Amino acid sequence: QSVLTQPPSVSEAPRQRVTISCSGSNSNIGNNAVNWYQQLPGKPPKLLIYYDDLLPSGVSDRFSGSKSGTSASLAISGLQSEDEADYYCAAWDDSLNGRVFGGGTKLTVL
Amino acid sequence: QVQLQESGPGLVKPSGTVSLSCAVSGGSIRSSNWWSWVRQPPGKGLEWIGEFYHSGSTNYNPSLKSRVTISVDKSKNQFSLRLSSVTAADTAVYYCARVFGEIAVAGYFDYWGQGTLVTVSS
Numbered sequence: 001q002s003v004l005t006q007p008p009s010v011s012e013a014p015r016q017r018v019t020i021s022c023s024g025s026n027s028n029i030g031n032n033a034v035n036w037y038q039q040l041p042g043k044p045p046k047l048l049i050y051y052d053d054l055l056p057s058g059v060s061d062r063f064s065g066s067k068s069g070t071s072a073s074l075a076i077s078g079l080q081s082e083d084e085a086d087y088y089c090a091a092w093d094d095s096l097n098g099r100v101f102g103g104g105t106k107l108t109v110l
Numbered sequence: 111q112v113q114l115q116e117s118g119p120g121l122v123k124p125s126g127t128v129s130l131s132c133a134v135s136g137g138s139i140r141s142s143n144w145w146s147w148v149r150q151p152p153g154k155g156l157e158w159i160g161e162f163y164h165s166g167s168t169n170y171n172p173s174l175k176s177r178v179t180i181s182v183d184k185s186k187n188q189f190s191l192r193l194s195s196v197t198a199a200d201t202a203v204y205y206c207a208r209v210f211g212e213i214a215v216a217g218y219f220d221y222w223g224q225g226t227l228v229t230v231s232s
Contacts, residue, residue: 002155035218037156044205044222045148045156056220088156092215098171099146099158 022089114223132206144209
């Protein structure tokens with residue numbers, strides 16, 4: 001059972017928009033930044049969003065992040081087949097004094 | 111461009127110890143960043159193991175803390191993981207990663223190694 005809760009899977013058609021939710025608590029998302037990672041099959045995770053809503057250099061602006069209270073979301077617009085991957089949210093947890101991940105969400109582009 | 115490369119045995123016997131190293135190139139272990147280990151059991155999600163800062167500070171996952179040691183060899187610009195008393199549940203791909211920034215709470219993983227599969231089996 002992960003500290004951060006994500007839906008196991010989401011699916012949407014090409015060129016559409018999808019959102020992935022990440023739910024936590026005051027000890028993690030409610031008090032610290034949320035970061036998102038994309039993991040393509042057989043590859044290491046890649047930083048997608050940091051500090052809730054910032055894009056690293058080189059990441060497509062089709063990706064965006066937001067946070068409200070103890071929940072965060074990742075949105076992907078203009079879906080492409082190459083976006084099929086697992087997506088993870090992560091944050092620092094003050095109670096555990098360590099990093100926590102969501103369980104991951106598998107995105108399928110129909 | 112920072113690069114990380116894990117190395118170590120791919121097969122460990124139950125009750126034994128996983129010992130892995132992470133060689134860092136393109137950047138210094140002495141930089142203002144944390145250095146971390148993350149693992150991923152086959153077909154499952156990511157689990158943070160722990161991290162260290164070159165000053166000697168460490169943070170460990172409470173669920174693994176009693177079995178984990180992360181150490182550094184500054185002369186070789188590499189850091190290591192030791193996980194003791196392993197069982198089949200410790201079978202996973204182990205990644206080393208850099209955590210950007212000197213403030214652990216505000217850090218995020220910006221560089222990752224390719225990962226190495228460690229199987230615990232007799």
